[in-house]
Amino acid sequence: MSFNNQRLVLHCDADSFFAAIELRDRPQLKNLPVAVGGRATDRGVIATCNYIARKFGVRSAMSTAMAEKLCPNLIVLAPRFSLYRQVSEEMHGIFSNYSRCIEPIALDEAYLELDSDDWNICAEIAKDIQRQIESSLAITVSAGLSRNKFLAKLASEWNKPAGFKIIRDEDVAQVMSQLAVGKIPSVGGKTKEKLAKLGIVTCRDLQQQSLDFLTQHFGVHGQLLFDRCRGRDLRTVKNTWIRKSISVERTFSNDLVRDDEISAALNSLVGLLDERWLRLKSGYLAKSLFVKIKYSDFSLTTRESAFSGYIHSGEHFSPQQQLQLTSTAKTLLTSALSVKNASIRLLGLGFSVHQGDQKQMNQTDLFM
Ligand code: TTP
Numbered sequence: 001m002s003f004n005n006q007r008l009v010l011h012c013d014a015d016s017f018f019a020a021i022e023l024r025d026r027p028q029l030k031n032l033p034v035a036v037g038g039r040a041t042d043r044g045v046i047a048t049c050n051y052i053a054r055k056f057g058v059r060s061a062m063s064t065a066m067a068e069k070l071c072p073n074l075i076v077l078a079p080r081f082s083l084y085r086q087v088s089e090e091m092h093g094i095f096s097n098y099s100r101c102i103e104p105i106a107l108d109e110a111y112l113e114l115d116s117d118d119w120n121i122c123a124e125i126a127k128d129i130q131r132q133i134e135s136s137l138a139i140t141v142s143a144g145l146s147r148n149k150f151l152a153k154l155a156s157e158w159n160k161p162a163g164f165k166i167i168r169d170e171d172v173a174q175v176m177s178q179l180a181v182g183k184i185p186s187v188g189g190k191t192k193e194k195l196a197k198l199g200i201v202t203c204r205d206l207q208q209q210s211l212d213f214l215t216q217h218f219g220v221h222g223q224l225l226f227d228r229c230r231g232r233d234l235r236t237v238k239n240t241w242i243r244k245s246i247s248v249e250r251t252f253s254n255d256l257v258r259d260d261e262i263s264a265a266l267n268s269l270v271g272l273l274d275e276r277w278l279r280l281k282s283g284y285l286a287k288s289l290f291v292k293i294k295y296s297d298f299s300l301t302t303r304e305s306a307f308s309g310y311i312h313s314g315e316h317f318s319p320q321q322q323l324q325l326t327s328t329a330k331t332l333l334t335s336a337l338s339v340k341n342a343s344i345r346l347l348g349l350g351f352s353v354h355q356g357d358q359k360q361m362n363q364t365d366l367f368m
């Protein structure tokens with residue numbers, strides 16, 4: 001088989017996303033069937049549920065009334081969409097530390113084109129992303145690594161939750177031959193039924209059909225069926241993720257309590273931010289500095305301070321900027337800790353950015 005894409009594609013999808021976020025705040029519910037959704041009395045529907053509830057047959061988009069029939073002990077929690085959006089932003093921020101080409105598909109899902117065609121290096125990147133997300137967001141993601149988007153998504157779904165699978169070039173023929181046609185994303189109930197009537201149930205069955213035959217029965221969709229059943233997908237990862245911030249963060253193995261530890265952690269974050277800012281391609285302008293504090297109870301606080309000018313990416317901070325940033329960060333941190341002074345699990349520091357044009361780039365620098 002020949003492959004057009006040289007780079008490898010990673011697909012990441014968080015596990016029972018809304019429910020996982022709710023459960024991290026309620027660890028006592030971890031071993032119980034839990035869903036997020038509307039109330040049965042309001043004709044609500046299930047947005048998602050944990051894997052325990054799935055064993056009872058509970059599924060997304062099912063009416064809550066039906067879900068409670070299938071699983072009488074189901075705990076249904078009301079959704080908190082703004083929290084999910086915030087965790088999603090954080091998750092995509094973590095992706096952006098590993099790839100410059102990211103196509104977000106949903107709040108909890110994205111394709112990443114990796115900068116290497118070395119399977120082992122890419123596998124390490126994938127595992128690192130999984131670890132990073134688990135340690136800083138306390139949710140898990142499943143990841144799939146392969147040659148194209150279709151196969152990468154197939155791989156990430158393979159052994160959810162917290163799964164990781166690689167489909168290498170040499171595995172494709174075997175994986176595809178055993179796959180049910182319904183695993184091809186565009187094959188819904190109707191197409192599946194029509195295929196079954198033609199005696200086509202697996203991708204191996206589909207591979208026996210000519211392109212002419214498939215086009216005759218399925219129109220333009222025929223070409224897609226012809227390609228996918230062989231594991232082919234020429235769609236590229238479209239870099240549609242818009243960077244709104246760049247940040248660095250540290251999750252501490254022991255929560256921080258003392259002022260001197262907090263101050264030392266902040267100083268080291270300024271150094272890390274400098275490195276990230278240098279590595280980021282030029283063309284980004286920092287509009288403001290923010291600090292992020294995650295307390296040991298996972299509650300999150302941020303404080304932000306706008307700049308009067310701009311600093312631009314692709315360069316080290318000047319010594320003067322370094323001092324100013326450290327001092328601003330300390331002020332922001334003190335302000336946050338004056339409201340809630342509890343032990344700190346994670347500290348983050350970053351810039352809100354926008355992509356600048358040359359005119360803005362020539363404006364006076366922030367601290368000059
Ligand atoms: P999914 O990734 O489809 O589901 P999930 O993350 O809950 O579970 P999985 O482990 O299978 O990936 O969707 C992400 C979130 O989108 C999900 O947590 C809730 C929301 N959602 C709905 O609100 N309604 C829906 O019908 C679906 C499918 C998802």
Ligand code: MG
Nearest residue numbers: 013014015108
């Ligand atoms: Mg998901």
